[in-house]
Amino acid sequence: MLKYINIKPIEEGFKGIVTIPGSKSISNRALILGALSEKKVILKNMLFSDDTLYMIEGLKKLGAAIDISQDKKILTIEMKPQETLPTCELFIGNAGTAMRFLASYIATKKGEITLTGNKRMKERPIKDLVGALENLGVTIKYLEKEGFPPIKIISKGVSKSFVEIDCSKSSQYLSSLLLSGSYFKHPLEIKIKDTLVSKPYVSMTLNMVKDFGGNITFDENKNSFFITPKKFTLDEYTIEGDMSSASYFLGAALIGNGTITIKNFFKNSLQGDKDFLNILIKMGLEVLDEKEKEITVCGKHSYTAIDVNLNNTPDVAQTLAVIGLFAKGNTIVRDVANMRIKETDRITALNNEISKLGGLFLEEKDGFTIIPQDSYHGATIETYDDHRMAMSLALAGLKIPGIKILNPECVSKTFPNFFEELNNIYNREE
């Protein structure tokens, strides 16, 4: 286990080329859709990281034949035809998508399956999804604390045709039902109670279900989704590069006033986090070149702050917080209360670590403000087993000497070779 990594400041005007990995969100959706499919599915540009490996191991235990070619980033998946799933326990670490998406997948069949995870996963709520599945006729028992994993799902399949769900804490509950709903026995109406957070992830789900052969419509007046039972028959699916992972290198170019080419960057991405590029353009980032799967961006000696609502894209809020340290003016991030129930309480974690650098961080219940200071100093950064704390605070080290990132291997949740790629931006391209 690597205990820490020192980040070296970078010279302005640097040039680098990096490659980002496949999208976590798309990889884990494609695995569920592949497991539901009638035949073998090939997934290309697949992400292999903790979150997808927990999903892969879980699906294997449930009966999937999965072949992996890690260097080619290809995976094939074919689920054994079976009415009843093998009785087992699935450990899914702290992979929110795996925990939530598997719950509805299990409900498409008969079986008794326990879903559990690490200490933090046991503090992340799942009650609204469990309640919806119970209302659909699935029996679910909390094995420790009411409302949280571990849960035991006792399923006989879903035969009801209407459910209401509260998605004000996580959009993953809705995506879970939408991903597997085509394999419930009857047409299903899912009515959204309250506000839906992280909306673009639901659009991503709808797009992918459609690509696999599903039929889901949305009625705006009723605030309801309608799913028709369908069989999936797609042969092959290509995973996009991960736009949340790209945020660190877009940010590095701006903070470090350098030029970075990002490969595996999908211009027409399904991911809401692609909008981070537009946020940074407003702050001063310049796009030098854009191809279908590659972008080259360039920073500025000085850039402006921004006031932005990140409810649609909470995963880039930490990147923006660190970029805000060096902006002209105060950067304000609004409407991101659910950052507090992710890998760690991310708002408090940012406050702790940014304060250690000499930064001024104003913490709100559902957001924060970064007030830039004339100077900062190095510090030893705690990462709270949160990949995004490690990756975003590493960016501060491009400017501030003496930054040490503790437990850097937590990046393996979504971007196992992040620090190797970060190293690539120091190697000047001639």
Ligand SMILES: O=C(O)C1=C[C@@H](OP(=O)(O)O)[C@@H](O)[C@H](O)C1
């Ligand atoms: O559906 C998804 O793939 C995700 C949805 C978001 O979670 P919430 O809906 O809980 O905000 C996001 O933070 C997470 O990293 C991935």
Ligand SMILES: C=C(OP(=O)(O)O)C(=O)O
């Ligand atoms: C919130 C995240 O993950 P999860 O899928 O575990 O919710 C994340 O990757 O930032």
